[in-house]
Amino acid sequence: MRHAIRTGGLTILVAAAIQAATPQGAAAFEPKMESDLLNPTLWTQSSVEFKANSLAMYKLAGIMLDEAVADTSWTAAPAEQASGFEGKPPAIILDVDETVLDNSAYEAWLVRAGESYSSKTWVPFVRSETSLPVPGSLEFIKLAVDKGVKVFYVTNRKAPQEQATRNNLKALGYPIDESEDTVLMRGESEAWASSKKGTRRAHIAETYRIAMIVGDNFGDFVDGYKGSLAERQALMTKHLDMWGSRWIVIANPMYGSWESAPFDHDWKLPSEQRRQLKYDAMAVWAGP
Numbered sequence: 006m007r008h009a010i011r012t013g014g015l016t017i018l019v020a021a022a023i024q025a026a027t028p029q030g031a032a033a034f035e036p037k038m039e040s041d042l043l044n045p046t047l048w049t050q051s052s053v054e055f056k057a058n059s060l061a062m063y064k065l066a067g068i069m070l071d072e073a074v075a076d077t078s079w080t081a082a083p084a085e086q087a088s089g090f091e092g093k094p095p096a097i098i099l100d101v102d103e104t105v106l107d108n109s110a111y112e113a114w115l116v117r118a119g120e121s122y123s124s125k126t127w128v129p130f131v132r133s134e135t136s137l138p139v140p141g142s143l144e145f146i147k148l149a150v151d152k153g154v155k156v157f158y159v160t161n162r163k164a165p166q167e168q169a170t171r172n173n174l175k176a177l178g179y180p181i182d183e184s185e186d187t188v189l190m191r192g193e194s195e196a197w198a199s200s201k202k203g204t205r206r207a208h209i210a211e212t213y214r215i216a217m218i219v220g221d222n223f224g225d226f227v228d229g230y231k232g233s234l235a236e237r238q239a240l241m242t243k244h245l246d247m248w249g250s251r252w253i254v255i256a257n258p259m260y261g262s263w264e265s266a267p268f269d270h271d272w273k274l275p276s277e278q279r280r281q282l283k284y285d286a287m288a289v290w291a292g293p
Contacts, residue, residue, distance in 0.1 A: 040119070045258035046112040056140045058256050063141030066219055066253045067148050070097070073216035073251065074152055081251035082215040083244075084227070085207040096213035097149055098206065099142070100220035101160035103257040106136035106173060112259050122260070131166045134173040139255060143178055145219075150180050154216065157187045157209055159225075161200050164192045201228040221257035230262045231270045234286060237262075 049055050073079050077091040081098070099105050111130045120126065149156055158181075162170055167190045174181060174188075181187060189205045191197060196204045202224065209215060224230035226247070229240050241248075248254065265272065267286035268279045 040116045042112050042116045042259060046109050046116055049107070049109045049257075049259060050113065055256065059140040059142075061141075062253050062255055063145040063219075065249065066145050066217065069250050069253075070145075070149060070152065070154070070217060073097075074154060077214065079251065080210075080215055081218045081247070082206050082210055083247075085203060086210040086215055090210065090214040093212065093214040094155065095153075095216040096155035096157055096209055097217040097219070098157045098159050098209065098215060098225075099146070099218075100222065100225040101158050101162060101170065101174075102136075103139065103221040103259070104219055104225070104255050105139055105142045105146070105158065105179065106177075107139045108136050109259065110135065110137075128166065131162060131173075132169045134169050134176065136173050138177050138179075142219075146179060155182060155187070155213055156180065157189060159189045159202055159205050159209075161191045161202075164190045166190065167193070200224065201230075203228040217251055217253065219253045219255065221255045222261045222263075224262055226252050232266070233269065234266050237266055 073081075074095050080086045080090055102108055108130070111127065114126075114130075115121065146156055158170075158174070160170065167188060170190070171181060171188055186193075189197065189208070191200060196208075206215065206218075218226055220226060222230065223237060223241070227240055227244070230237065232240065244252070262270065264283070265279075268274055268282040272279075274282075
């Protein structure tokens with residue numbers, strides 16, 4: 006609703022048109038400021054392309070899992086597991102948000118409410134336990150369990166949200182091994198206070214050979230995800246042989262470290278300055 010942010014008669018006309026088009030008894034949509042989340046959230050929720058891509062990535066993960074289990078020299082955690090892992094039982098690591106659980110309803114609420122992400126609204130959403138499955142994730146995880154692979158969920162949801170996270174996963178049928186802690190939250194221990202997941206990968210690597218990692222954000226795979234655009238590109242290229250085999254990426258156009266890289270991950274900058282730096286980071290056609 007690009008014109009809804011203007012004042013005067015046009016706004017009144019737009020609001021009147023929306024009211025007239027609203028079914029009787031339904032809550033009228035009140036126009037808000039245009040949100041960067043609109044298109045990516047709509048794509049995630051409604052496009053067949055997102056669903057097909059997610060299913061394809063998890064199908065690829067299932068195909069590669071056989072090789073990952075059979076080849077004991079294979080590790081998906083080269084930084085945390087350099088040697089001496091060949092005799093350990095295999096495990097896989099999955100991020101939770103937008104990798105296993107689809108939280109696009111929260112992003113849609115942000116769009117409709119004209120809000121930005123805040124823990125004050127995110128935590129109640131987590132506690133509602135209403136996230137949905139990312140297409141293909143449940144089938145892949147069950148396949149891994151059937152093959153005798155230990156499944157770890159490594160998430161940057163914070164420790165107080167663990168029970169709600171477990172409840173949501175279980176309600177959707179995701180297997181959680183209760184023989185040990187397999188849902189590793191940010192801040193669950195002092196060593197895990199950072200959003201960087203390397204310490205949690207290292208914890209798993211003490212006992213298991215990490216055969217595969219599935220995530221939607223660069224930080225699910227490496228701790229250098231907060232580098233500049235050039236540094237992130239170089240680090241991605243350094244690990245070219247990992248992508249599509251040991252590392253499987255699920256598309257997430259709604260949020261991630263890719264968004265903050267153009268402004269050096271400094272969320273304290275004014276929103277206008279962050280937006281300008283994102284504009285400046287684009288490669289632009291000169292025009293006709």
